[in-house]
Amino acid sequence: MNATRVIHLIRMRDDRGMDELLLHYGPLMRYVISPILPDPLDREECLSEAAMRVWEHIQRFDPEKGSWTAWLTAVTRNAALNRAKKYKDHLSTEELSPDLPSPQPTPEEELLRRERQEAVRRALYQLPDRDRRLFYRKYYYFQSTAQIAAELNLTERAVEGRLYRIKKRLRDRLGGDAHD
């Protein structure tokens, strides 16, 4: 798999780029979409949508800001969340753009959001790597406890326990005692 090649083909508007994207990164994109969209048909439509977003917004990929995998999973996740919003499930209600959420917030909202993100980012980086990955699985990729447990070779109870401790630690770092 050669990410550089795929990126280059898409930037050159070569159709093979889309083929290579779906061939080599289709499984990853489906993996990201699956926890967010339960319906198989929805998933395939979302996959096509996400692939189109990659095609249309490839210029926004900046290796300085993140890896290809990170950017691709972010675009795919956002496409899935936007689609899920239509069914009014419990996931984020914000409209998410292909590469960044909140395309048109107010200046105050934008400032607040950035402050929160920075606080959360600082708190997350103080977590051990293993805990940080577990957290992202749950709160970024929206994976179920069962899926996380199966993929990390843990029991569901162990995952729940770890998530509880992670959140408590985050709450402590972000400010105040745990609030039940």
Added chain:
Amino acid sequence: MTDRQWSSLNEQEFDCLLEQSLPPLPPNDVAAEVDPGREALTRVLLGIALTHVTVQFLSLHYILPLAGAILMLLGFRTLRRENRWFSACWWVSVSRTALTLFQYALYSTPLRVELAGTRFETLFAASVFLLEGSRYLFFWLALRSVRRKAGLTPGAWSAAALVPWYAGAAVMARYSAGDRRAAFTMAVLYVIILYVLLRIPRDLDGAGYVLSPTPIRRSDRAVTLSLLAVLAAGLLCGFLFLERYPMDWDPVSAEENASVTEVKAHLRALGLPEDILNDLTGEELLACAGAVRVLTETEEQTLRKHRGAALRAVSAAIELPDGRWTVIYHFRWANAPGFHGTQCLSLSSMSDTPNASVGVEEVTGRLLCEVDGQTRTADYHSSEVGSVDIPFDGHTLPGTQGWFTFSFPEEGTDLRGYLLYTVEEVPSDHLLGTTFRHSVQTGRFQYPAVDARSAVPGAFSSLPDLPAFDVLGFSVYFYPNGY
């Protein structure tokens, strides 16, 4: 957002706000490692790497392969329902782990030495070879299946390299063990396998995202602890119950006919010690009827590693009416070591005339002890006697060497035994010379366990330094025609 605002949120609000507050891009390491098969595949690959570590340092050649076996078991446990090949890998791993635990437990008993060269050992080695080889083959086929599921060409050629690699390593280990060049080649092969293992995840080419790990009900820790408990139980069984040879102890018949009594009286008069007289069988005594003379030697030695344990050796050479000589080596523990493990008597005899050396298959003997006030006797657990050419003073002499293994019962007292053999004739100016080495297992806990026979490898070889064994040497020389 202030600290107070964060802390005033209830759980649901906190969760929601966390989701919304995450940076738009996940960290690179998180994005790379959120992968369904990564954890399981990492375990399998690490397990393969550890399984073939043969560094004999701080018992690493036991610990690391065991860790590797358990890691592969846990890795394939998660992947077993992905496709039939991973399922096959899982079942092979279960079998292989069982064999590993059995083998490790077997190493705790000296009886494993008896299995060397037997059909059991051959079958066991063949089973291990087939299981390991088939696991690597199934693993390759499993990865091909995953790539096919992801819409890629099957390939996975890095994993395919495991099969010939293993075959080569197995052949090398089997036929070239101990050879320096072979050891170097094995090290090179090991570096190659590490390189191959590192390429396998790349070889998947993103197909790993189609894997569907199986949920587990028992944690990895619980499984690992269970396996280690089974191993510990096996080791304890070996140390506590299988540290001696199985022997058949029967009561000694006290009956004695008149002929035997007469021969005993005659031998007693010639000077044959009571120690020997009382323990020989009726047949053996009758074979000495009409003895012309008796020469004797007595020696007592104590063990180095178990002070207080003393062995008394009484040897006798009986000249028979037809010119043959019967040589008897009788031993008795004056103070037996507390632990009754394996023991071995080795015999080595040489002469510059063929007739004066011990003939093959002519060595007899038995063991005796007292149990609950009754005298019991048993044959030696094993005996092997053979001819050998002994280098001596620039030429070779015909000789005989033999090994006789045995164990005394835990409750036995007055532990003793003897060996008896006949020499055809002793020309003038020649001697009857035999060296007896008595190896005694003084320690219960040894790993890997060896038996007393291993402590006296060759009758004329130097002795290996085995911490759990002590060896006493008795040189018995008789000069029938004067010195």
